Amino acid sequence: MKDKYDIVVIGSGIGGLVSAALLSSLGKRILVIEKEPKPGGYLTEFKNEDFIFDVSLHLLNGCAKGQYTYNMFERCHIIDEIKFLRPKYLYRSIFPDFDLRIPQMNLREYTEMLGDLFPKSRKGIKILFDEMSRIFQVVNSYFSSKRVTPLLLQRLTSNYKTMLDQHINDIKLKAIISQLWIYLGLPPSLLRAIDFCYPWFDYMNNGGYYVEKGSYEIVRALVSHIRNKRGDFLFNKNVGRILTENGFGRRIAFGKDEIFCDTIISNIDLTKTIFELIGSSKFSTADIAKIRNIEPSISAFEIFLGLDVDLSATYPDDYEIFVNTDYDIDKQYQDCLNNNAKSAPFVITVNSNVNRFAAPKGKSVVTIIMLAGYGHWISKSRGEYEDKKHKVAEILMDRAGKIIPEIKKNPHKKAVSTPVTFERYTNNAAGAIYGYSRTVGQKTEIRPNEMNNIKNLYFASAWAKQGSGVVKVLHSADDVYKKISKTVDAKL
Ligand SMILES: Cc1cc2nc3c(=O)[nH]c(=O)nc-3n(C[C@H](O)[C@H](O)[C@H](O)COP(=O)(O)OP(=O)(O)OC[C@H]3O[C@@H](n4cnc5c(N)ncnc54)[C@H](O)[C@@H]3O)c2cc1C
Incomplete structure (x- = not known):
């Protein structure tokens, strides 16, 4: 271990590991500091006798070749270590009057299944699903080209229930269609429409996947890649302070030790980074007021x-x-x-x-x-x-x-x-x-990937603006990677 690094990543959740993996390929000297004895954050497993328990991952979206999750793991040079498996059905959904097995990658069959159960709503289901698929497309085009469309703006600022109510009347059908609300942690009346529609379409149309040996397989592969690129890890070290000089975070303190660095990536709770590690006096009153409003999920x-x-x-x-x-x-x-x-x-x-x-x-x-x-x-x-x-x-x-x-x-x-x-x-x-709670009121600008006051501090986690769930966290890590690699290009 050295006492000066190009980049220090605080926390070894998936967001921290993926940003470290991407940046280590740029030749950066990276240190990941983790308070636990092992990496992964929520992506972890534990053993009890011969049983292995995966703590968090149930399903992942975007895993088919050429899709987002697959591409990200390819860019991290771990795709050959990961085998994605698709359960036979996307999920089974039990209600008092229904026991449904939802088909994988077959939105047409699902639409027909619901139309047969609720014939009066057949047309509404089709219109709703068409809009949800268009939302998936406009979000993707925002990710690739930052293009903002009227549909994107409309569904960013309204809840999913409003959209659902426009097309469907039957309360039972609404509940069946909204089953995946549990993956977002909020009911349709509170959840931003966009946050429901994007993963919903990705799961329904492109499939839900799991990892052959469980989610920790991803963590093991990332750690091994970072180490191969001469990145370092420190475990059992709880970062207590980020010490700043002239608007830059320069020293990372844990216990009695300190590490110097040029750039910091926080993979931990955003509010804890600001209030506990740095201190609110280093930020503008307006920023602090916004951050205080963040509600955990x-x-x-x-x-x-x-x-x-x-x-x-x-x-x-x-x-x-x-x-x-x-x-x-x-x-x-x-x-x-x-x-x-x-x-x-x-x-x-x-x-x-x-x-x-x-x-x-x-x-x-x-x-x-x-x-x-x-x-x-x-x-x-x-x-x-x-x-x-x-x-x-x-x-x-x-x-x-x-x-x-x-x-x-x-x-x-x-x-x-x-x-x-x-x-x-x-x-x-x-x-x-799931990081912060994704209600309509929790606007994206209060959940930054960076903050003006500390110019070399970035956020890659479920608390960043992209949101929670593994795929959204990958997006935040990718965003941080792009921002940091631009500063590297500028120096060259
Ligand atoms: C039960 C459950 C089920 C889930 N199911 C799914 C699912 O099916 N599909 C899906 O996509 N997502 C799912 N998620 C969500 C997903 O797991 C998370 O969104 C994602 O793993 C969060 O990753 P992260 O990078 O934000 O970091 P986290 O996992 O939050 O990790 C943060 C890391 O930082 C470390 N740390 C914190 N403070 C400090 C400090 N001061 N110093 C040093 N280290 C510190 C922590 O120990 C931890 O290792 C689920 C989550 C849970 C809990």
Whole structure:
């Protein structure tokens, strides 16, 4: 390790690793500093006996050859190390009156399936899906050429519910079409239309993918590439300060140590970077006011299960299963915020049906996730916290056992995470699993990839303006790479 680097990346989540991988190819001397003993942030796995549990990734979009995620991993020189697999169905969606398996890469079949179930809405479904596909195109053209169209502006400033209501009346159909709201962490009434439509179309039309050996495969490949390019890593080092001189961040302090650098990339919670690492006095009052308004996204409650039975024999078609008790998504969201496990929607993922390496022969790995408010878990005594954790897990396992009885009958290993666990592990405020909350009011300019006051500081993470989810974080890392490589070109 040296005491001066061209670039220091704070945090080794996917945004930090991808920016480091891209920039290391420019010959930059890079150091990644991570507070945990291992890299990856939310993209992590843990082992329990012979079971391997993937903590976050369920599905990835843009993975077919020539699409965005594929291209980014190619540019990071890791594409040969990653094998993308497509579950048979995109997902299964269970409602009180429906049990639907959604086809992969076949929007036409999905449109027909919904039209047959809701014949009176056939025309509305077609018009809605056409608009959602056009939104995907205009966002892509914004990414490639920064072209802003009237449709882009309109759907940036309106919520998804307004768009849905224009074309669909049936409340059941609206809930079925909006199932993927859970991946965005907000109900259609609060979520920006654009943030729903872009990933929705990408998943529906271009497919949902998983990684053969789980998401940590991506992390391992990135770390190995960065090391091959002579990049360094420091683990178990919690960055406490960024010290500035004349509007530039120059020294990164952790414990009693300091590292000098020319450029800094923050991969961690934006508000913590500003308020805790730098200090609000270094920014304009207007910027500070905007940043104080940033709301963290919802968090999650997650159960990791190793089962003594091979579910691929009995449920060969299932991977991602959404379970809903009703059609009122605003109510469902409130149930999640209140940790009302008896009626909140949740997701069962049969990980080992796609990742054959996750469980030993004859066994399975399953995760159960409920979006969960953070407030519910704080200021509880240790005993109360453990009691609550146990009760919520039992309720969700009972409910999941109604769909897959083996979940109750054959548990062998079990681990549970709450919003507090997620916060402790990543330092993301309120255990936010999707960075900031993507409501219409959370305007992009308050979530920058850079800030004028500290000229050599960049943000590549779920807190940057592109948004959360692996693909959006890749976009933020790419943006930061382009900005930094321009400064390199200018020096040459
Ligand atoms: C349960 C769950 C399910 C998800 N499912 C999906 C999915 O199916 N598809 C999808 O695309 N996305 C999914 N996501 C979202 C996705 O995982 C995240 O958006 C993405 O991984 C965030 O990456 P990031 O680069 O912002 O960094 P993070 O993962 O937040 O990592 C930040 C890193 O910085 C480190 N750090 C923090 N503070 C400091 C400090 N002071 N000093 C040093 N290091 C520090 C942390 O330890 C951490 O390693 C899911 C997330 C969760 C939690």
